[in-house]
Every structure is written in structure tokens, then in C-alpha cells.
Amino acid sequence: MEVTQTNSNHNNQLQKWRNKVVTGNLSDDFLRISSSRPVVPFQQTGFQSQVHFSPINYYPIVQTQGTLKITVAQAKLVKNYGYTRMDPYCKIRVGHNVMETPTDGNGSKTPRWNKTFTFPLPSGVDSIYLEIYSERSIVSDDRIAWMHINIPEAVMNHETVEDWYSLTGKQGENKEGMIKLILSYYPPxxxxxxQHAVPNPTQTSNRQGYDMNAQISQMTxxxxxxxxxxxxxxxxxxxxxxxxxxxxxxxxxxxxxxxxxxxxxxx
Known part of the structure; x- marks a missing residue:
């Protein structure tokens, strides 16, 4: 008797659930966002993008302020690390760009490279970072010395600057020797x-005097x-x-x- 009553209650509950199910064709606005919801225009969100994108593939374009040419001439180091003569080479970084000189085999404490590099100088970048390594054949290359300098103001005024700069290393700050650099700057x-910004259809369609030909020229x-x-x-x-x-x-x-x-x- 109790089992029959339980089954009856279960069937009644199932019937109530079935009565709540809506059958038939779905309405046209099913699962659609209501058009009455206010849409905040892009320019009113307070977000100001500092990254610019090209119209193809949407990759960022780096804005540059010209070209920096650096000649790594030679170095005078205070110590030869290791049991044999060192084989020094340089790594130079300007912004995100890194380049290397050839290795001066057996250069030891007086390596010479006389290698010239051309770096695009990104906007906002005003310094150069340089490292000197000793090339090794079996173990990892040994970092001997390094320096970080601001680009001289005279260089940015279109003067060619040739000077010696102090190196930091195991001997202490500015005590590892000197390196000779020749620096020149060329404006674009x-x-x-x-500048390619994210397009804003609302803004362009409502702008007074919007020049479609100018927009087409820019895209071309x-x-x-x-x-x-x-x-x-x-x-x-x-x-x-x-x-x-x-x-x-x-x-x-x-x-x-x-x-x-x-x-x-x-x-």
C-alpha cells in the first residue's frame, strides 16, 4: 500500500513538471538580447588605447623617433677571467631589439670589434644596455662586464659622439674597464x-563633415x-x-x- 502511494506521488510530480514544459515553435526573439538595453559608445567608456593596430592581422605598430647607429669599437678590460685568453663579444639592446658583435678570438683584455649596428629607436626609449661575454665551447658563455647608459643629449641633437664608457662587473661598479662607442642619431x-586606431562606427557615422575619401586614402x-x-x-x-x-x-x-x-x- 505504501509503495503504491509513493509511486502515485512520484507520477503526480512528473505530471506537474510536464505541464510546465513549453512545446511548439520558438519565438523569433528567443535568447536574443533586448534592443532596449542601453549601449555605451566606445569613446564614453573611459578607455583610451595606447596601442595602435594595422587594418590587416591587427598587429601593433611600434612608433619610432628615428634611427640610432652604434659602432662598438673596442674595450679595455681589467682582468682576463679563466685559464686561457678570453674570446669576448658584445650584446647590445635598444628597446626590445638585441644585436651581437662577432667574437674576437683571443681578444682577452683588449678586444676589438669595430662593428656598426643600426637600431630603430622606439618612442620613449632613451638608453642603451650593453653586455660583454666570453665565448665558451663547453660551458655557458661567461658574462664579464655590462653597462647601462642614457643616450647623450648631443647625439639626439644630431652630433656624432665618440667616447669611452665605464663597465661594471665582478670588480665592482664602473671598475671592470672601459668600452669605446660611436653613436649617431638620424631622425625619420x-x-x-x-596611427591605426580601433575603428569606431558610431563615432565616424555621426561625425560632422566626415570625409570618406580621406578614410579610403588612409586605409590604402x-x-x-x-x-x-x-x-x-x-x-x-x-x-x-x-x-x-x-x-x-x-x-x-x-x-x-x-x-x-x-x-x-x-x-
Whole structure:
């Protein structure tokens, strides 16, 4: 008797649930967001993007303030580390770009490189970081000395500066020796780097005097810039695409000038 009563209660509960199920065709606005919900325009959100994107692939474009040429001439170190003569080489970093000199075999305490590098100088970057390593064949290369200097003001005023700079290392700060650098700065030639912001349909459609031809011209120039990067990339497959883009930008998107700079970087 109790089992029959339990089954009856269970069937009644199932019937109540079935009665709540809606059958038939779904309405046209099923699972759609109501159009009455207010939409906050992009420019009113308080978010101001500092990253600019190209219209193709949406990769960021680095704005540069010109080109910095650095010649690493030679160094005078206070000590030869190890049982044999050191084989020194340099790593130089400007912004996110890092380049290396060849190794001066048996250079020991007086290595000479006389190697010139061309760096795109990103906006806001005003310093150079340099490290000297001793190349090893079996174990990891040994870092001997390093330095971090601000780009001299005279260089940014278009003067070529040739000077010795102190090195820091195991002997202490500014006590590891000296390195000779030659620095030159070249401002960008031609038009400045184009800025590609995230498009805002609401803003452009409501702007007074909106010039559609100007917008088309800007997009066309953007596509041409991308085509220039792709054409040069095939010539320099070992150079990062962002470096190619930065060099192009610093040369006003002049392909021939950019190729000359890249050749000097890759030599």
C-alpha cells in the first residue's frame, strides 16, 4: 500500500513538471538580447588605447623617433677571467631589439670589434644596455662586464659622439674597464608613422563633415605599408617582422632606404 502511494506521488510530480514544459515553435526573439538595453559608445567608456593596430592581422605598430647607429669599437678590460685568453663579444639592446658583435678570438683584455649596428629607436626609449661575454665551447658563455647608459643629449641633437664608457662587473661598479662607442642619431625621413586606431562606427557615422575619401586614402596607405613589409621580409627572413616594420617607419616607408639600413644591420 505504501509503495503504491509513493509511486502515485512520484507520477503526480512528473505530471506537474510536464505541464510546465513549453512545446511548439520558438519565438523569433528567443535568447536574443533586448534592443532596449542601453549601449555605451566606445569613446564614453573611459578607455583610451595606447596601442595602435594595422587594418590587416591587427598587429601593433611600434612608433619610432628615428634611427640610432652604434659602432662598438673596442674595450679595455681589467682582468682576463679563466685559464686561457678570453674570446669576448658584445650584446647590445635598444628597446626590445638585441644585436651581437662577432667574437674576437683571443681578444682577452683588449678586444676589438669595430662593428656598426643600426637600431630603430622606439618612442620613449632613451638608453642603451650593453653586455660583454666570453665565448665558451663547453660551458655557458661567461658574462664579464655590462653597462647601462642614457643616450647623450648631443647625439639626439644630431652630433656624432665618440667616447669611452665605464663597465661594471665582478670588480665592482664602473671598475671592470672601459668600452669605446660611436653613436649617431638620424631622425625619420618623410611622413611620420601612421596611427591605426580601433575603428569606431558610431563615432565616424555621426561625425560632422566626415570625409570618406580621406578614410579610403588612409586605409590604402596602410595596405601599401603592409605590402612593403611583406616584400622586404622575403629578403631578410632572419630579421623579426617588427624590426623590419620599425626600420621602414623610421625611413618614412621608403623601401630602398629601409633595405640599406637592414643590410647594415644584417652584415
Amino acid at each position: 625621413s618623410g611622413s611620420p608613422v601612421q 596607405s596602410s595596405y601599401e605599408s603592409t605590402a612593403s613589409v611583406e616584400s622586404i621580409k622575403g629578403m631578410f627572413p632572419t630579421i623579426d617582422e617588427e624590426v623590419i616594420r620599425s626600420v621602414l617607419a623610421s625611413n618614412g616607408w621608403n623601401v630602398n632606404a629601409a633595405i640599406n639600413d637592414l643590410l647594415s644591420m644584417n652584415s
